[in-house]
Amino acid sequence: GARMDGRPVPTLEREQRRLEREIRSRTLHIRGESPGDGDRFDVGRLLERLGDARLVEIAVLDGRVQVLLCGGGRVRRFVGGPVAAAEREAEHVQAGLRRLAHPGAQARLPVVEASGRRLEELLLGEAAARLGSGPVVVVPPARLHQVPWALLPSLRQRVLSVSPSASSWLRARETEPTPGGRRVLVRGPGLATGGAEVPEVAGRYGRPTVLEHEDARASRVLEELDGAALAHIAAHGTFRADSPMFSSLRMADGPLIVHDFERLARSPYRIILSSCDTARLASVGADELLGLVAALLPLGTAGVVASSAPVNDEAVVALMLALHKGVSAGLSLAEALRDARAALPGDAPHQATGWAFTAFGAA
Known part of the structure; x- marks a missing residue:
């Protein structure tokens, strides 16, 4: 909260950097056992x-x-x-x-x-x-x-x-879908559209878990994401190319840090990140998103949909509704995104929004 209040926090930032270095070095050692790494690629x-x-x-x-x-x-x-x-x-x-x-x-x-x-x-x-x-x-x-x-x-x-x-594509392709098929929909604070797609998307899935307002606390969201088949998260994100595990999503009580996904028994099989809205005009490059996907793959996530350019808020809602129509009918993220793009109106904001979103991974 200190940084949000505009107060200088050099000591905290130094401590954060020290912790990040330590976790990074540990994570690099843990990752050594992943299949295929270090062997000749088949x-x-x-x-x-x-x-x-x-x-x-x-x-x-x-x-x-x-x-x-x-x-x-x-x-x-x-x-x-x-x-x-x-x-x-x-x-x-x-x-x-x-x-x-x-x-x-x-x-x-x-x-x-x-x-x-x-x-x-x-x-x-x-x-x-x-x-x-x-x-x-x-x-x-x-x-x-x-x-x-x-x-x-x-x-x-x-x-x-x-x-x-x-x-990493091979790894994602060979990751088994999560049994049980739980769907979790999350709305974080301060979105230009208010995450308007979430209530409409919820109707497609019978009885999904919907976390919004004070229920969208980082610890509660993390708990519900554990082992989910599908997570749709409408939230402001900060994505880092240098340390993807320290990318974060803004929840009601502060950031949900991707590194925390390592504590889960299993990361969600599919993740849809719906927000990169025009209000902020902050561009999230695909290298940050690729880093995020590479970090999540060993944890059980096989596919992510996200935007790597600022997009039109209203058009995102239309794209997301079309995307979930395909996903709920059993399509992969890439198949559903192709169909959703084709279903959008032909005007500039909708077309640009369709191009800005990408399916990463292989689910």
């Missing part, structure tokens, strides 16, 4: 598990984009454009999406779509025409974290997910 197992899907791993070599297209029983390599040009284009797109989040920016929509076409040429090259007809998993490098992949024409109408690495 490409055969990846190709087998992909089925009719394609995994597109994007790397950078000597300033040019390199595309490794995995699927259909083989790995093929393609060359994209200069990475510097792709980074510039991705920055233009992010700025464009930011503008489209506000009403009255309809004229910018074709400009953003044209950027999406240029990004496809730079990032996928000839691989764009060889993606098959199944789902696509993109594994981007850190320097291309700003790309909204769903904007690329060849990915736009697809079942599309983004993963921190090929091995």
Whole structure:
């Protein structure tokens, strides 16, 4: 509370940094036992598990984009454009999406779509025409974290997910769904929409656990999230790329820190983070979200939906209702997000909101 009151808290911040360093070093040791880490990566197992899907791993070599297209029983390599040009284009797109989040920016929509076409040429090259007809998993490098992949024409109408690495996608793919199917819906304080989608979404799931107002306390939320099949959290978040485990979500009585998920018997199988609202205009990069997903995967979470650009508050509510329609009918997060994008109105704020949200992982 001291920082919120505007008082200087250097001693507390020093102590926080010391604790974070200590936990980080312990966490690194614990993580050493995860399967596949340190062993040679099993490409055969990846190709087998992909089925009719394609995994597109994007790397950078000597300033040019390199595309490794995995699927259909083989790995093929393609060359994209200069990475510097792709980074510039991705920055233009992010700025464009930011503008489209506000009403009255309809004229910018074709400009953003044209950027999406240029990004496809730079990032996928000839691989764009060889993606098959199944789902696509993109594994981007850190320097291309700003790309909204769903904007690329060849990915736009697809079942599309983004993963921190090929091995983390395999891990998520092989994580078993949670038995029991409990759904937990959470509304944190201070949201521009008030988390307006939560009561409507609740109606889709019979009798979900709904935590709001004073019930949305960090300890209570954590307790209910333990072993949930699905968690929908409408809350302001602070996401960190340097230490994903110290990303936090704002609850009624203060932050819920991701590191606390390590205390759970099992992290929620699927997590939907619905809030990155225009009121704050704080951009959460996909590298922060990828870090968060990588941190949650060993704990039992196999898929996360979140936004990596500021979005229109009203449009988020529409997207979330459409997303849950698919999830409640048994679709994966990536399938439900594809259908939800297609179901949104064609105006700029709704289209931009659809592109800003991404399915991470493999659930």
